[in-house]
Amino acid sequence: MLRSLHSIPGLIAALLVMLLAISGATLALNPALERLHTPQPAVAQVSVGQLAGRIAGHLSGIEQIRRTPSGSVIVYHSQDGQALASTVDPLTGAVLAPYSPSVFARWVKELHRSLFLDTTGHAVSALGALAMLLLACSGAVLLARRVGGWGNLLRPLRGSFSQRWHAELGRLTTLGLLLSALSGLYLSAGTFGLIADGSQAEPAVPTLLSVGPALPVASLPALQALDLNDLRELVYPSPGNPQDLYSLRTTAGEGYVDQASGALLSFQPYAGAHQAYELIYRLHTGEGLWWLGLLLGTCALGVPLMSVTGLWLWWRRRQGATPIHDNSTAANADCVILVGSENNSTWGFAHTLHQALVMAGIKVHSAPMNQLQSDYPKARHLLILTATHGDGDAPASATAFLARLGQNPPGPGLPFAVLGFGDRQFPRFCGFAEQVQNALAASGARPLLPLDCIHRQCAQEFQRWGQALGAALGLELDLQHHSQTPPSHDLELVESVAYGAQVQAPTRILRFKAPADGSGQGLPEFQAGDLVGILPPGTAQPRFYSLASSSADGVLEICVRKHPGGLCSGFLHDLQAGARIQGFIQPNPQFRPVQGSQPVILIGAGTGIGPLAGFIRGNRARQPMHLYWGGRHPASDFLYEPELKGYLADRRLTALHAAFSRVPARGYVQDRLLADALALRRLVEKGAQVLVCGSRDMAKGVIQALDEVLAPLNLSVLTLKAQGRYREDIY
Amino acid sequence: MNKLVVASCLAAVLALPGLAQAREVTLTTRLKDYSGNDAYLAIYLTDANGTYQQTLWVAGKKAKYYKHLPDWARGSRMAAAQYDGISGASVGSGETLTVSAELADSLIDAGYQIRIDSAVEDQRDVRADVVLPLTLQGAGQPASGSTYVQSLRYDL
Numbered sequence: 001m002l003r004s005l006h007s008i009p010g011l012i013a014a015l016l017v018m019l020l021a022i023s024g025a026t027l028a029l030n031p032a033l034e035r036l037h038t039p040q041p042a043v044a045q046v047s048v049g050q051l052a053g054r055i056a057g058h059l060s061g062i063e064q065i066r067r068t069p070s071g072s073v074i075v076y077h078s079q080d081g082q083a084l085a086s087t088v089d090p091l092t093g094a095v096l097a098p099y100s101p102s103v104f105a106r107w108v109k110e111l112h113r114s115l116f117l118d119t120t121g122h123a124v125s126a127l128g129a130l131a132m133l134l135l136a137c138s139g140a141v142l143l144a145r146r147v148g149g150w151g152n153l154l155r156p157l158r159g160s161f162s163q164r165w166h167a168e169l170g171r172l173t174t175l176g177l178l179l180s181a182l183s184g185l186y187l188s189a190g191t192f193g194l195i196a197d198g199s200q201a202e203p204a205v206p207t208l209l210s211v212g213p214a215l216p217v218a219s220l221p222a223l224q225a226l227d228l229n230d231l232r233e234l235v236y237p238s239p240g241n242p243q244d245l246y247s248l249r250t251t252a253g254e255g256y257v258d259q260a261s262g263a264l265l266s267f268q269p270y271a272g273a274h275q276a277y278e279l280i281y282r283l284h285t286g287e288g289l290w291w292l293g294l295l296l297g298t299c300a301l302g303v304p305l306m307s308v309t310g311l312w313l314w315w316r317r318r319q320g321a322t323p324i325h326d327n328s329t330a331a332n333a334d335c336v337i338l339v340g341s342e343n344n345s346t347w348g349f350a351h352t353l354h355q356a357l358v359m360a361g362i363k364v365h366s367a368p369m370n371q372l373q374s375d376y377p378k379a380r381h382l383l384i385l386t387a388t389h390g391d392g393d394a395p396a397s398a399t400a401f402l403a404r405l406g407q408n409p410p411g412p413g414l415p416f417a418v419l420g421f422g423d424r425q426f427p428r429f430c431g432f433a434e435q436v437q438n439a440l441a442a443s444g445a446r447p448l449l450p451l452d453c454i455h456r457q458c459a460q461e462f463q464r465w466g467q468a469l470g471a472a473l474g475l476e477l478d479l480q481h482h483s484q485t486p487p488s489h490d491l492e493l494v495e496s497v498a499y500g501a502q503v504q505a506p507t508r509i510l511r512f513k514a515p516a517d518g519s520g521q522g523l524p525e526f527q528a529g530d531l532v533g534i535l536p537p538g539t540a541q542p543r544f545y546s547l548a549s550s551s552a553d554g555v556l557e558i559c560v561r562k563h564p565g566g567l568c569s570g571f572l573h574d575l576q577a578g579a580r581i582q583g584f585i586q587p588n589p590q591f592r593p594v595q596g597s598q599p600v601i602l603i604g605a606g607t608g609i610g611p612l613a614g615f616i617r618g619n620r621a622r623q624p625m626h627l628y629w630g631g632r633h634p635a636s637d638f639l640y641e642p643e644l645k646g647y648l649a650d651r652r653l654t655a656l657h658a659a660f661s662r663v664p665a666r667g668y669v670q671d672r673l674l675a676d677a678l679a680l681r682r683l684v685e686k687g688a689q690v691l692v693c694g695s696r697d698m699a700k701g702v703i704q705a706l707d708e709v710l711a712p713l714n715l716s717v718l719t720l721k722a723q724g725r726y727r728e729d730i731y
Numbered sequence: 732m733n734k735l736v737v738a739s740c741l742a743a744v745l746a747l748p749g750l751a752q753a754r755e756v757t758l759t760t761r762l763k764d765y766s767g768n769d770a771y772l773a774i775y776l777t778d779a780n781g782t783y784q785q786t787l788w789v790a791g792k793k794a795k796y797y798k799h800l801p802d803w804a805r806g807s808r809m810a811a812a813q814y815d816g817i818s819g820a821s822v823g824s825g826e827t828l829t830v831s832a833e834l835a836d837s838l839i840d841a842g843y844q845i846r847i848d849s850a851v852e853d854q855r856d857v858r859a860d861v862v863l864p865l866t867l868q869g870a871g872q873p874a875s876g877s878t879y880v881q882s883l884r885y886d887l
Contacts, residue, residue: 076855083878101853103766199795
């Protein structure tokens with residue numbers, strides 16, 4: 001529902017909103033540009049009378065002086081019967097340039113407020129502002145829900161490129177866009193007379209005028225008393241008409257000035273409604289508030305990007321939600337698959353499962369979780385595949401599931417299995433899958449399998465679950481899931497450094513470059529901490545390795561330990577210099593140090609040092625980095641030893657704490673953390689972020705150790721995770 | 732109070748013969764090819780000194796901008812009664828506005844003038860962009876304007 005509130009106005013109004021935003025951003029430059037070219041007199045530095053007198057020294061036939069909110073002074077005058085306009089220096093009154101309003105700016109302004117369509121266009125523009133308002137509000141609520149509450153709004157964001165950029169731009173620009181949309185709507189309402197814009201009758205023309213010769217303009221007391229910064233407009237009397245008056249408009253009101261006495265007559269201050277309208281007009285246009293104009297203009301520039309990424313996300317959701325081959329009806333199916341998916345990656349796994357079951361001769365019905373039926377007359381199994389949204393919330397296609405389940409539990413006759421998809425980065429990994437499992441169990445249904453969770457769409461874990469499911473169903477189930485892999489690149493091995501053979505941990509640091517003969521496209525773009533997917537020959541399942549370098553280093557570097565019987569690790573260890581492999585990059589932006597001055601605590605064991613060494617190598621800003629690492633023996637598998645010593649020397653690395661498990665004073669990395677508790681607490685108090693890379697067992701041990709370290713601060717790893725300060729890359 | 736009565740009687744006296752011997756004047760105003768938004772125009776009658784007498788036409792729908800038509804605004808006090816039923820849309824660059832107005836015969840060849848004040852958004856407000864004496868002989872003879880008005884002509 002909420003998502004529709006966001007996507008429907010987005011779809012309908014995307015082009016209009018983009019047009020308004022781009023034209024608005026263009027207009028927003030004007031106040032700043034104007035201000036840049038205009039000397040700004042201080043308050044009480046120049047009076048209107050002084051300036052008018054100075055202008056009279058340079059120009060004749062003056063009819064009107066206008067001061068824009070940005071401080072430009074424009075003089076309309078005539079010379080030899082010719083109507084002229086000039087901008088003048090607000091301090092000296094000297095002519096700066098002939099004044100002619102920019103044709104381009106006028107064109108953009110008309111486009112922005114009425115699309116050249118007059119009244120109809122004004123209404124369309126107003127609808128655009130309304131759409132913007134809806135989009136900003138619903139987007140903010142969606143974002144808050146996605147990150148698990150308003151308090152987490154500033155937390156680092158995760159997701160696909162489009163999702164992240166859409167949300168990131170959204171939270172950067174929402175306040176500005178809200179201000180633009182609301183003020184725009186107010187101005188539109190004024191245009192259509194729906195609210196008072198504060199226009200009021202002109203002050204009455206005074207009838208009793210003093211008799212006498214006209215004073216020079218510089219000697220008129222009313223103008224001498226008026227600071228130039230308060231002037232809007234001064235209209236001169238008709239030449240040669242002693243009955244005529246100066247008309248004066250200031251920031252406070254309007255009135256007349258007697259030519260002979262110089263007295264201010266019939267002055268009428270502006271009403272509150274007028275002042276409010278003026279203020280909102282300036283908030284919208286940035287006139288006289290050049291910095292706000294630039295700020296709002298910058299926010300508006302986010303709109304085209306958000307429109308494009310938003311349309312793309314919508315399209316992807318639609319795409320993925322479509323055809324399932326051989327989908328039986330709910331009434332006929334032997335087996336029902338319900339899918340809870342946020343952006344369709346879970347649907348991909350559901351398709352694989354669906355096809356495998358159909359191949360095994362089973363009639364399968366697949367549907368979104370929100371379409372849970374009260375009755376599946378023929379079904380014998382209910383399989384649920386679901387992602388988790390934000391902090392343990394339901395993903396888009398499962399938001400109504402728990403409520404529907406409460407009304408119509410499937411009963412004991414329908415055994416179920418739940419498979420969760422998620423990312424262990426999140427404190428509530430597969431939290432929604434757990435809720436579904438518990439709710440189904442509580443409804444009296446019998447679990448076919450215990451709850452299982454897949455970390456980051458790992459195809460191998462999915463295959464293992466398939467085997468367990470097959471065993472429970474009494475059939476052979478081989479789930480070969482192939483996510484769409486990005487295009488591969490040719491990589492040529494240039495160096496392979498061996499470590500650890502003596503301590504039964506054969507490990508190599510492998511360095512690849514784009515093929516030297518120039519046949520390939522060069523190295524792809526990547527950062528340390530991203531993953532490279534490598535397909536060992538004769539297999540279809542890529543293996544992923546954390547990258548220890550970034551493309552800026554000119555080399556693609558990974559650190560690989562050979563596992564007994566490991567297909568891919570064995571293949572990589574046997575590669576000779578000059579050999580070529582195929583690889584593709586899978587970005588892993590959540591596992592990266594956030595740049596800044598806060599310290600970074602890097603923790604790893606074994607080959608987990610790879611991306612950590614990459615972060616240190618890229619630390620040109622000399623952000624304080626503290627490395628805790630565990631190996632087996634300093635003489636054999638001290639990975640990156642020479643490099644790390646160099647980094648210590650040039651201060652890219654602040655401190656190195658290595659632990660070795662096969663030396664007399666044996667210890668693990670957890671022991672080093674405990675021993676260094678005081679220093680670690682100090683770093684965390686300074687806002688340190690923690691990046692952990694290594695095996696799952698090590699990661700568990702590190703969490704235990706750090707919880708112990710942090711306890712005196714009333715902090716835990718869970719809290720750090722919730723703050724986005726604790727990131728893991730675990731295998 | 733007395734003044735008001737006198738003024739009302741005077742208006743009635745002026746109006747009655749006016750209605751009896753009025754004629755329709757066609758006013759044709761052509762604007763220059765200036766660069767800017769549509770122009771607001773006030774076409775009005777003054778005496779030989781330029782003192783406001785009567786509004787003939789106001790082009791431009793938003794009364795809040797009428798103050799930019801300086802002499803006309805001053806003379807008419809922008810009272811709605813002065814332009815009720817004789818106003819219309821603003822006029823674009825290069826366009827021609829043709830309107831008709833009722834004029835008492837007694838105003839012709841009596842030293843009266845037709846004037847136009849004009850204004851364009853964010854540009855100059857112009858008093859007496861064009862001035863044209865109201866005479867029988869002058870009918871059909873266009874006069875040139877100074878700023879936004881290319882020419883004004885009246886046909887009796």
